[in-house]
Amino acid sequence: MPQANRVELLHRIIFGGNIAILFAGLGRGPLPISFDVVLFLFLLLVLRVKFWFDDEQYIADVAAGRLTGGLSYAFGMCLAFLSWFFWYLAGFYVKDVELSALFMTCVMGFSTLWIVAAMVKRGAYEEQIPWLFFNAFYVGGFLLLRLRSSAWNPFLKHLDAYTAAVTVGLAGTFLMDLIVTRLLENRRAKT
Numbered sequence: 001m002p003q004a005n006r007v008e009l010l011h012r013i014i015f016g017g018n019i020a021i022l023f024a025g026l027g028r029g030p031l032p033i034s035f036d037v038v039l040f041l042f043l044l045l046v047l048r049v050k051f052w053f054d055d056e057q058y059i060a061d062v063a064a065g066r067l068t069g070g071l072s073y074a075f076g077m078c079l080a081f082l083s084w085f086f087w088y089l090a091g092f093y094v095k096d097v098e099l100s101a102l103f104m105t106c107v108m109g110f111s112t113l114w115i116v117a118a119m120v121k122r123g124a125y126e127e128q129i130p131w132l133f134f135n136a137f138y139v140g141g142f143l144l145l146r147l148r149s150s151a152w153n154p155f156l157k158h159l160d161a162y163t164a165a166v167t168v169g170l171a172g173t174f175l176m177d178l179i180v181t182r183l184l185e186n187r188r189a190k191t
Helices: 001-025 037-061 073-091 097-122 130-147 158-191
Strands: none
Touching: 001 037, 001 073, 037 073, 037 097, 037 130, 073 097, 097 130, 097 158, 130 158
């Protein structure tokens, strides 16, 4: 089996595990499944599917020689595996929104480093610049969720509404990310 096929297969197995652990996390522990948890779970689910699709496209492009491989690719894949590992933790603790949001901050941090590692040798391709931009918003949003119980939060008495508002804001970022990414991928495929 060629190296690229092994990476793709491993990526698909990890993706399946990430989805499964999200739902397994719902049954874990004594915390209730509130509306905020369901909303957060849905956000993590659609984000993971989108990131899976983007990762698959990148791995296929490197395998086909459309994008460069080498050391930056290998280093980037190590960062990708770290990111995918933190997806597991975020899913496992999905009912604890603050802890899961901390792990999602790590996911987005490693994802950002992976994008930068892929850019090192070749430079950025069109989708990568917006990904860096959107990842900054994801990190900010997940940090707001992580710190939602902090004394500085003026919405502390309305934590459910605060959590829902930040999650909806992250979902809006996701939609913009999805639209921009697909438009740029289509444009790149035509050239």
